[in-house]
Amino acid sequence: MIVENRGAPLSDAAEAVCRKVLWRLMPVLFLSYLFCSMDRFNVSFAQLQLKEALQFSDSTYGLGASLFFVTYVLFEVPVSAFLKRFGARRVFCTIMIGWGLCSAATLLVQSAGQFYAVRLLLGVSEAGFYPGVIYYLSTWLPLAHRSKAVAIFALGIVVAGVVTGPISGLIMTTFDGVGNLGGWQWLFLLEALPSLFMAAVCAVRLADRPEQAEWLSRLEVDILNDSLQADLQRKTIRMGGTTLGSLLREPKIYLFALVFFCATSGTYAMNFWVPSIIRGFGVVDPLMIGMYSVVPWGSAAIATVLIARNSDRTGERRWHFAATAMVGAAGLAASATPNLPFSVSLLFLSIGAIGVSATLPIFWSMPSAAIDSKLVAGGLALINSIGASSGIVAPFVVGLMKEATGSMASGLYLLAVLLCCGGLLLLKIVPPMMLPHDRHMDNDEDRVVAIAAEQ
Template sequence: MHSSAVISPPVDDRLDTVFRKVTIGLVPYIFVCYLFNYLDRVNVGFAKLEMLDSLHMSETAYGLGAGIFFLGYIACGVPSNLMLQKVGARRWLALIMIVWGLLSASLMFVRNPATFYALRLATGAAESGFFPGLVLYLTSWFPARRHGRVLTLFMSAIPLSGVFGGPFSGWILTHFAAGQGGYAAWQWLFLLQGLPTVLLGIGMLLLLSDTIGGASWLTPDERALLQDALDQDRLNRPAQLSDTFGGVLRNPAIWLLGLLYFCTQASVYAINFWLPTIIKASGYRDPGTIGWLSAIPYLTAAIFMILMGRSADRRRERRWHMAVPLLMAAAGLAVAARFPANAPVALAGLTVATAGALAGLPLFWPLCGGYLGPAAAAGGLALINSTGQMAGFVSPYLVGWIKDATHSTDDALYVLAAVALLGVALVLRMPATRVNR
């Protein structure tokens, strides 16, 4: 008689299978939620095409309204993320989505600049914990060597929100141009892009698990294997510079990370809030055409973002994978500023800038793991995010102010290109041994 034994697959193969299952179980729904999150955040760029005349607002006033969102966002970012740790990711993220979705839809009732500012400020406060909460949530399911890939997958919702949101927003502005139901097209835009977020927030309560132990869609063996892999990953990480929130506040490296994120976001938000206006200035007038043309930079960015995230994880290299996209952002903005009246060249420059700026976002967050211990992760990520998000206020307001003063966005784009180059210098100062994981 011959005895036979069942040979188990190697541990690495079993882990790859488990991580694929976790990715399929978590990332698609989070991706859709973040897509609407970003769409709700930046759809004022399309509403602006009609809203300014309706409300008799200046370009500077619009820039202030677009940017004031981030004052609420910055003020509430850290306490919101600390609250997430107390009540659990699933409940807190669901509540955030429901509240911000209702506030975003309420922008349809704006009648003057003051109410526009108030609702944008409240929406920013409500939304503040969502993105850092998602980063913290996803990195608690995946080891450091997989962070670039998984964060890129979920953050590809940013460019894809432009691919989807541009044509969708253009269609809304065209389809509702007659003012159906007594509401203008820009009011329908806020309503139709805000309410889905409320439904997604309710769905989050039903579909996500707070912890690995509570993931009923994994087998007991899969949960144990996943937890062991994460525990081993934490043991193998280099000693973090900060393991308490107090230590985070006193650590200059954390503020350096916040400044680097500011430099990255400055280009991103300038593009998000002003891309339709820049395309219109290059000679296009039809909202539908502007919507479709605005999808080109975002589609290119989505592809480039995924390729760069995979490359960074495969090579275990973070600094140059962050520096190169920022160089692209600077070069693309400079080209768009140099040739504003040449529509194909300006659009090509904006496409390069969008691809570089947006690819830098998911590539930034794995850098933080070398500086933050587990106890400081929630507050530290929120602090870095809030510091970087100040660009969301400064960048749109700066562009609006310069446009009113010079009747052109060209000088503002040159300034933002210089800010992106500062980001390149900052990331290359980081020790490779700390961030290349």
Template sequence: MQFYVARIALGCAEAGFLPGVILYLTYWYPSGRRARVTSRFILGIAAAGTIGGIVSGWIMHNMGGVYGLKAWQWLFLLEGSPSIVAGVIAYFYLADKPEQAKWLSPVEKAIVQAHLAEDASAKAAVEKGHDFSAALRNPWVYIAAFGYFVIPWAGSVLNFWAPTLIKQSGVTNVWYIGLLSALPWIVGAIGMLIVCWNSDRVVERRWHFMACILVVAGAVAAIGYLPSNWSLSIVLLSIMCVGYLSVTALFWTIPTAFLSGTAAAGGIALISSLGQVGGLTAPIVIGWVRGATGSLSWGMYTVALVLIAGGLTILLGIPRRMLRENKAK
């Protein structure tokens, strides 16, 4: 029961964090820079995967019994503490909008505000209203929500099943599993920065998103088909990580290209809330399929199909004309 309560509390905190940051970035950066900026934010996921895998492996291997605590208890204590420190620093350091930033000159503030005003005027032609009720009535919000729903399915493979896949391929030492789990995140971070740079360069989102979905789905399916070689598993996990981080960063350039004002705040929150159901359903479905078939491979095939469905939904369900973006100056 304590674990359930703690996990629900963590989920409540996480629920507002991601949409809050995505909305916050729209107050500072025009659409033509948004894929690169969002990719910098998503680098935090890659850094957590890189450092977390190494640190988690070390804690589980070395901290059991220290001061009478089990290794998993040290895992929670040591890996939860940095978030508290970061939250305090962010509260005092971050300004809400450019006009409040003391470290920008008046000229710099005017430049940023002019670029953001151009974005707002471009989106005004396709918006269905600016308030939260408009977001609730906007069909593209729900289409985007399904596109976001599939992303946690890839995240579940990386976050929950990657250590299992590595162990299943022949590596049994917990410390080595932690080290190997970090490699895909390093490769993924580099790949994501390149993909998002190119997306901003040509100001195109939907096809970039679909291409990265296919990369993730292909890697997931291949892992299901070839699970016994640890070096090949690491290569496929790395390819999967490139696609996963890229679609996560690219996705948020799409709803922010057709939502603004109060509709953006509510719409982003609604998309995030509905989409995060994927994080709840994916482990359950993967685990059920594994139990029913006796093989993790069929669970991976299921993830691949769900990912492709989400990519096609974004590509075919949200017209290009809806994404009013200006090329970065």
């Protein structure tokens, strides 16, 4: 679990209402993000057959994988702005239908141009969902529970890495040739269906605001709103001031975005290239590649929760992020060592996956606690959209390096360097916790606010 800051103390009644909200909202949002991530990254398994069937080079595939993020970054903030106007339920349903149809349409691709076009459309369709959910949760849950909810939601992308491999491998081997379609075409069709189903679930299970939730009593709504208001009254100094203009002029916003860029370079590149990395270890069968991919992503899912929980328990963020990033970088670099036994290479790759995954929930607890509450949704969307541009660069560059060298080693070294740079930069922009005379600041919000003020 990740706790951004503890916020105002909650009564037993408020705790009970928050638990009720968590059980109602989080299964839907978690599954939605899981299927979103599957539709985004299943191309990494499809390319095992797609490249041969359509005669695509590694750079063509890498460019197509990266183009998703061009429109994803460009449309993320504008789409998020629609939430206040049209409501979260309507926007989320539209987004899910869009990305499900775009993902399914990839089975019709016959040329590089069509591949690029469908990836760009998929980026438009998924844009705004992640920051939109972060904003949505801020309207439902006080700070004491909000970060836990964000961590559960964000775990969807890691769990997708666990389940996408075996499911994709099974589909590609079982359905290859059925109905004159390749296994990679069946993969895009079948894995798009859950997203369309979740659009209908969202329409039924979600409400835009607590006041519209038929499953909350009037008293429960009042308790929830009182808790949210109490958090607002506790807010003091904020990084980036209290206006949009001052936020855009705040240098640390862009430094946090650069840290996020370095961390997510590894996440996005690995999501698109792990099957090729495992193939480079000597595994050929798509089903076995999918099964082996469970190991790094399964390890990452477990470690993400354990590392975040320890960070919450100790209240320490910067070294949890930096140390995790650096150990992960060492794992990525070591996995590129030639002639290692397969089990050792997979172990090092798993350490690398932990490094690129477990850093992200810890990261969000720092900028989110220092941005004014009225700007936090836009501020996080800005950091996310700038940092997510790593998805444009990293997969494409890794593809070029693989094509030039014939192996994934150089790409893994690059990701290791970026991960190390992200850890070092965060240590630089977020100073250590206060000296003993400042211990009276007993929550993470106070710590990060003090850090922002010192700077």
